[in-house]
Amino acid sequence: xxxxxxxxxxxxxxxxxGSIQGANGADAIEQWSGKTACxxxxxxxxxxxxxxxxxxxxxxxxxxxxxxxxxxFYPCKPDIFEATYEPVPTTPSE
Numbered sequence: 001x002x003x004x005x006x007x008x009x010x011x012x013x014x015x016x017x018g019s020i021q022g023a024n025g026a027d028a029i030e031q032w033s034g035k036t037a038c039x040x041x042x043x044x045x046x047x048x049x050x051x052x053x054x055x056x057x058x059x060x061x062x063x064x065x066x067x068x069x070x071x072x073f074y075p076c077k078p079d080i081f082e083a084t085y086e087p088v089p090t091t092p093s094e
Contacts, residue, residue, distance in 0.1 A: 009069050010088055013081070018061025020046055029065050036073040037065055050075050 019025040026039035037050040048059040052074045059075035
């Protein structure tokens with residue numbers, strides 16, 4: 001059976017810390033995504049809902065919200081994110 005390797009691509013992502021406000025809070029993710037990802041409070045839990053190409057998906061605290069290569073957004077569980085992505089080295093001027 002032929003095997004294939006995923007092409008290396010650079011994506012942007014934010015890991016939701018479970019808060020509403022702050023650098024990695026639901027408000028920041030909502031703003032960064034152009035409101036593609038919106039948060040809601042119910043039953044004393046805050047959740048983020050992301051409009052993806054496949055429909056609405058829920059993100060839990062700790063999940064990553066990814067902007068794909070075509071500008072699409074989707075949530076990703078931390079274990080999958082860690083297995084799939086690695087940090088891109090930056091130069092001191094960045």
